[in-house]
Amino acid sequence: MKRRKIDVAAVPGKAAGALDDRFQAATPLRKLLNKVFPDHWSFLLGEIALFSFIVLLLTGVFLTFFFEPAMTEVVYNGSYAPLRGTPMSAAYASSLDISFDVRGGLIMRQMHHWSALLFMAAIVVHMLRIFFTGAFRKPRETNWIIGSLLFWVGFLAGFTGYSLPDDGLSGTGLRIASAIMLSIPVIGSWLTSSIFGGEFPGTIIISRFFIAHVLLIPALLVALISVHLGLVFKQKHTQWPGPGRTNENVVGERMFPRYALKQGGFFMVVFGVIALMGGLFQINPIWYFGPYEAWVVSAASQPDWYVMFLDGSTRLMPAWEINIPIGDGYVIPPLFWPTVVLPGILVMISLFYPFLEARHLKDYRHHNLLQRPRDVPARTGAGAMAVTFYLVLTLSGANDVIADKFHISLNAMTWGGRIGLLLLPPLAYYLTYRICLGLQQHDREVLAHGVETGIIRRLPDGRFVEVHQPLTAADHDGHGELEYVGWVVPKKMNRLGALGPAIRGFFYPIEKPAEAPVSPGHPPVEPRAEREEIGSGESRR
Amino acid sequence: MSTHTEHAPQGREPLDVNDPRLSRFDIVREGARRDDIEIVHYEEQLVPGTKAERRLVRLVAAMFLLTGVAATAFLVIYIWWPWQWEAGRGGDKLYTPLLGLTLGLALLGIGFGILTWGKKLLPKEVSIQDRHDQPGPPEDRKITGETMLYLADEMGVRRRPLLGFSAVLGLLPVGAVAAAPLIGGLISNPHKNNQMFTTGFAPGEGGEKIRLVREDGRPIRPSDVSAGGQLTVFPGIDHGVSNKHADSPTLLIHLREDDAEKSRAANERVGHGDYMWGNYAAYSKICTHAGCPASLYEQQTNRLLCPCHQSQFLITDNAKPIFGPASRRLPQLPIEVDEEGFFVARSDYTETIGPDFWERP
Numbered sequence: 006m007k008r009r010k011i012d013v014a015a016v017p018g019k020a021a022g023a024l025d026d027r028f029q030a031a032t033p034l035r036k037l038l039n040k041v042f043p044d045h046w047s048f049l050l051g052e053i054a055l056f057s058f059i060v061l062l063l064t065g066v067f068l069t070f071f072f073e074p075a076m077t078e079v080v081y082n083g084s085y086a087p088l089r090g091t092p093m094s095a096a097y098a099s100s101l102d103i104s105f106d107v108r109g110g111l112i113m114r115q116m117h118h119w120s121a122l123l124f125m126a127a128i129v130v131h132m133l134r135i136f137f138t139g140a141f142r143k144p145r146e147t148n149w150i151i152g153s154l155l156f157w158v159g160f161l162a163g164f165t166g167y168s169l170p171d172d173g174l175s176g177t178g179l180r181i182a183s184a185i186m187l188s189i190p191v192i193g194s195w196l197t198s199s200i201f202g203g204e205f206p207g208t209i210i211i212s213r214f215f216i217a218h219v220l221l222i223p224a225l226l227v228a229l230i231s232v233h234l235g236l237v238f239k240q241k242h243t244q245w246p247g248p249g250r251t252n253e254n255v256v257g258e259r260m261f262p263r264y265a266l267k268q269g270g271f272f273m274v275v276f277g278v279i280a281l282m283g284g285l286f287q288i289n290p291i292w293y294f295g296p297y298e299a300w301v302v303s304a305a306s307q308p309d310w311y312v313m314f315l316d317g318s319t320r321l322m323p324a325w326e327i328n329i330p331i332g333d334g335y336v337i338p339p340l341f342w343p344t345v346v347l348p349g350i351l352v353m354i355s356l357f358y359p360f361l362e363a364r365h366l367k368d369y370r371h372h373n374l375l376q377r378p379r380d381v382p383a384r385t386g387a388g389a390m391a392v393t394f395y396l397v398l399t400l401s402g403a404n405d406v407i408a409d410k411f412h413i414s415l416n417a418m419t420w421g422g423r424i425g426l427l428l429l430p431p432l433a434y435y436l437t438y439r440i441c442l443g444l445q446q447h448d449r450e451v452l453a454h455g456v457e458t459g460i461i462r463r464l465p466d467g468r469f470v471e472v473h474q475p476l477t478a479a480d481h482d483g484h485g486e487l488e489y490v491g492w493v494v495p496k497k498m499n500r501l502g503a504l505g506p507a508i509r510g511f512f513y514p515i516e517k518p519a520e521a522p523v524s525p526g527h528p529p530v531e532p533r534a535e536r537e538e539i540g541s542g543e544s545r546r
Numbered sequence: 547m548s549t550h551t552e553h554a555p556q557g558r559e560p561l562d563v564n565d566p567r568l569s570r571f572d573i574v575r576e577g578a579r580r581d582d583i584e585i586v587h588y589e590e591q592l593v594p595g596t597k598a599e600r601r602l603v604r605l606v607a608a609m610f611l612l613t614g615v616a617a618t619a620f621l622v623i624y625i626w627w628p629w630q631w632e633a634g635r636g637g638d639k640l641y642t643p644l645l646g647l648t649l650g651l652a653l654l655g656i657g658f659g660i661l662t663w664g665k666k667l668l669p670k671e672v673s674i675q676d677r678h679d680q681p682g683p684p685e686d687r688k689i690t691g692e693t694m695l696y697l698a699d700e701m702g703v704r705r706r707p708l709l710g711f712s713a714v715l716g717l718l719p720v721g722a723v724a725a726a727p728l729i730g731g732l733i734s735n736p737h738k739n740n741q742m743f744t745t746g747f748a749p750g751e752g753g754e755k756i757r758l759v760r761e762d763g764r765p766i767r768p769s770d771v772s773a774g775g776q777l778t779v780f781p782g783i784d785h786g787v788s789n790k791h792a793d794s795p796t797l798l799i800h801l802r803e804d805d806a807e808k809s810r811a812a813n814e815r816v817g818h819g820d821y822m823w824g825n826y827a828a829y830s831k832i833c834t835h836a837g838c839p840a841s842l843y844e845q846q847t848n849r850l851l852c853p854c855h856q857s858q859f860l861i862t863d864n865a866k867p868i869f870g871p872a873s874r875r876l877p878q879l880p881i882e883v884d885e886e887g888f889f890v891a892r893s894d895y896t897e898t899i900g901p902d903f904w905e906r907p
Contacts, residue, residue, distance in 0.1 A: 039581040041675035078788075084631045105631045109624060111642045112649070144679065177838055180792075181854060184836040184901035193903045198736035205837070205900075206789050241677055249586075255675045259578065259585075263671070266664030273657030277650045284646005300778050300795030300831055302839045304853045319836070319871060320855045326873035326902070338902035339873050340836055373677060405856060415856055416869055 043244035043257035054127035073099035074215030093296035100170035116283030176297025313402030318343035382441035389437035587672035613655030620648035746781030746794035748894040755890040757782035765888040828879040835872035
C-alpha cells in the first residue's frame with residue numbers, strides 16, 4: 006500500500022477508530038442508533054415542551070445580559086418617550102431597555118415569553134395524552150410523577166419570570182402572591198416577611214426571584230427533564246396496540262436515520278413557530294402598564310394562562326373567614342383555601358393517581374400497550390371531570406373580561422362559576438362515560454356485523470336493508486364475530502381495501518386517487534422475503 | 547446490559563460482517579439483529595428517478611434555499627432597518643415583526659426541509675425490538691440485596707451500637723448547621739416596629755397629624771374633591787407616595803348628602819362616629835382580600851370594586867364586603883381638616899390594613 010501524507014477519505018474512519026480506542030463507544034453507539042421508537046403524532050406533544058424549553062434557555066441567557074435585577078429607584082431616560090422622566094425600579098427600566106434600546110431585544114423577550122406559554126401548554130396537553138391513554142401505568146409511575154412536578158416547577162418558573170420586569174401588572178401579581186403566603190395559618194406573616202425581606206414590597210424580592218428564575222428553578226427543571234427523558238429511554242416508549250404489537254416488543258423505526266431526522270426537523274419547526282409568534286404577536290407590552298405602584302391597577306389584570314385557574318378559584322371562593330377565638334383571636338382568611346389548599350390537593354391527586362388506579366383495579370402488571378380512552382370509560386370520565394374543573398376555574402379567572410365583552414353581569418359570572426364548578430364536572434363524567442360506552446358499542450357492532458357498505462337492498466317482502474360487509478369469514482351461523490382488542494376497527498369500505506383509499510385533502514385532493522384498491526393503511530409487519538431484496542439492492546449506498 | 551445475540555430471532559447465525567460480498571445495508575441489518583431488532587419492512591417510498599421523486603427533491607431544495615433567503619433578509623433587516631423607537635407610526639414598529647417573520651421562515655424552511663427529506667425521501671421501515679423489561683432474575687435480586695446488607699455486617703453496626711448512636715447524634719446537628727444560615731439569614735420578624743399594624747398615617751414623633759396629599763405631594767382642601775368624586779391620597783411624609791408605604795394609599799371620597807347621611811349612621815353603629823369629616827370619608831385602598839388596590843369606584847351605587855378578584859365593598863355601609871371573596875371591610879381612616887384648611891389624619895388606621903393573616907387581632 007502506498008503511503009500518502011493524508012488520505013482524506015480515511016480520516017473519519019481513523020478518527021472514529023481513535024475515539025473508540027479511548028472511549029469504547031462503538032457498541033453503545035450501535036445500540037443507541039438502532040433503538041426502535043414507535044411512531045404516532047401524539048407521542049410528539051412532550052417534544053414540543055422539550056423544544057420550547059431549549060428555546061427558553063437560549064433566549065433567557067440573552068435576556069440576562071441586559072436585565073438588572075434591582076429595585077433601586079432610577080429615573081427612566083431611555084428612548085420610549087411616554088415614560089421618560091418617570092421614577093421606576095432599575096428592573097423595570099432595564100426591561101424597557103431590552104424592549105427599546107437593545108437591538109433585537111424585544112423579539113428575544115417576546116420569544117422568551119411565548120415559549121414559556123408554549124412550554125406550559127405542551128406540558129398540559131402531553132399530560133392529558135399520557136393520562137387518557139393509560140401511559141402512566143406500571144412501570145412508568147415515576148415518570149408520571151416527574152411530569153406532574155415539571156408542571157408545578159414550570160408554573161413557578163413562569164411566575165417568577167413574569168414578576169421580574171416589575172411593571173404594573175407583575176407587581177400586582179407579586180402583591181397577590183404575598184397575600185397568598187400571608188394567608189397560611191401560623192407561619193404566614195413570618196414566611197412572607199422572610200421572603201420579601203420585610204413588609205411588602207421591600208427592596209430585595211426582585212433579586213431573589215431573579216436568582217430563583219435563572220438558576221435554582223432552571224437547574225431543577227434540567228434535572229427533572231433529564232431524568233424524565235432518561236426514563237423514557239430506559240423503559241422504552243409505550244405503543245398503541247395493533248398488528249404485530251405486543252406488550253413485549255416495540256414496533257417502529259430505528260432512531261437512525263429517519264426518526265432522528267424527523268426530531269431535528271420538528272425542533273426547527275417548533276423554534277420557527279416560536280420565532281414567528283415572538284415577532285408577530287405582541288406579548289406582555291410592559292411599557293403600557295407603567296412601573297408598579299401599589300395604588301394603581303386596571304381592570305382585566307390577568308396572569309399568564311397557566312396561573313389563571315388559581316385566579317379563578319380565588320374569585321369563586323365565598324368569603325368564608327374562620328375565626329379562632331383564642332387569646333386575641335386568630336384568623337384563617339378565605340384566600341387560604343383556593344390558593345394553598347386547592348393546589349396542594351391537586352398536586353397530591355396527580356402524584357398518587359397511578360397508584361390509586363392500580364389499587365382500585367388490583368392491576369399490578371407491566372403495561373407497555375396504550376389504551377384507547379373509550380376502552381377505560383371510568384378513567385376517561387375522571388379525566389373529563391378534571392378537565393372541566395380546570396376549564397371552569399380558568400374561565401372564571403377571566404370572568405370580568407367575559408362579563409365585559411358579552412354584557413353579562415359580573416356577579417352572575419361569579420355565581421355561574423361557583424355553581425358550574427360543582428355541577429359541570431360530574432356531568433362531564435357521566436356524558437364522557439356514556440360516549441365511551443357508545444363508541445365501544447359501535448366498534449363491537451362492526452366487529453360482529455361488518456362494515457356498512459352504503460348499499461341498500463330491497464327484500465322480496467318490500468323491506469329495505471343495508472348490506473354489511475363482514476370483517477371475517479362467516480361461521481356456520483352466518484355470523485363472523487371478531488374479538489374486541491381495543492384497537493381501531495375499520496368502519497369504511499376503503500379502509501378494508503374494497504375501495505381505493507380515502508383521498509386526502511380538505512378543500513381539494515392533495516394526492517392522486519390510487520388506480521387500484523391497495524391494502525389498508527398500516528404496512529404489513531410479517532417479514533416478506535421479496536421485500537428484503539429491495540433494501541440490499543444497488544440503490545443503497 | 548448484555549447484547550442478547552445468543553437468542554437472536556429465528557436462531558440465525560451471526561453474519562460475518564467482514565464478508566466482502568455484504569452490502570452496507572446487510573451490515574446495518576446485522577447490527578440491528580445483534581440488538582434484537584428485526585427490520586421486518588423496508589421499502590423505498592419512491593422509485594428513484596421518477597417524476598415524483600424529482601419533484602420532492604426540488605421541493606426540499608427550495609425549502610433550504612428559502613431558509614437562505616430568509617436568513618439573509620433577517621441579517622439585512624437586523625443591521626440596516628431603523629429600529630430605535632420613535633413616536634408615531636414609523637418603520638421602527640415593523641422591526642420586530644420583520645425579524646420574527648424572517649427568522650421564523652428561515653427556521654421553518656430548515657424544519658420542513660428536513661422533515662420532508664426524512665419522511666418522504668427515506669425508505670419507510672417497520673422494525674421490531676424486544677423490550678426486555680422483565681425484572682432481573684430472582685437470583686440477581688437476592689445477590690444484590692445480600693451484598694448491600696453485608697455492608698451493615700461489615701461495619702458491624704449491630705455489634706458496635708455505640709458507633710451507630712454516635713453517628714446519628716453527631717450528624718443530626720450537622721443537618722441543622724446546613725439549614726441554619728439559610729433560615730437565619732432569610733428570617734425577618736414581620737412585627738418589627740409593629741409594621742403590619744401601622745401605616746404612613748401614624749402621627750409623627752411629636753404627635754403631629756399627617757396630612758393627606760395627592761400623588762404629586764400637594765395637600766388637599768375639601769373643595770378639591772367635588773361631591774360624588776374621589777381621590778387617591780397618600781400620607782404627607784417622606785416617600786409617602788411610593789411603594790415604601792405600599793399599605794398607605796387611601797381613597798378620599800366626597801359623598802353626596804344622602805349617602806353621607808347613611809354613611810354616618812353606619813359609622814355610628816361600629817363606633818366610628820367621628821371618622822368622617824363633613825361628607826368626606828377615607829377608606830384604605832388596599833383590598834383586605836389579596837392586597838390589590840380596590841380602585842373601581844361606582845358613583846351611583848357607592849360600591850368600590852377590586853379588579854383583581856371582584857370583591858365589592860359598600861362605602862355607605864363602612865365599606866362592608868357585599869360580594870366576592872373578601873371577608874373583611876376596608877379600614878376607615880379618621881380624618882379632619884387642620885387650621886390651614888387641609889385634610890389630615892386624626893390618627894393612624896384603627897384596623898389592620900391589607901390582606902388577612904393568622905395573628906390579625
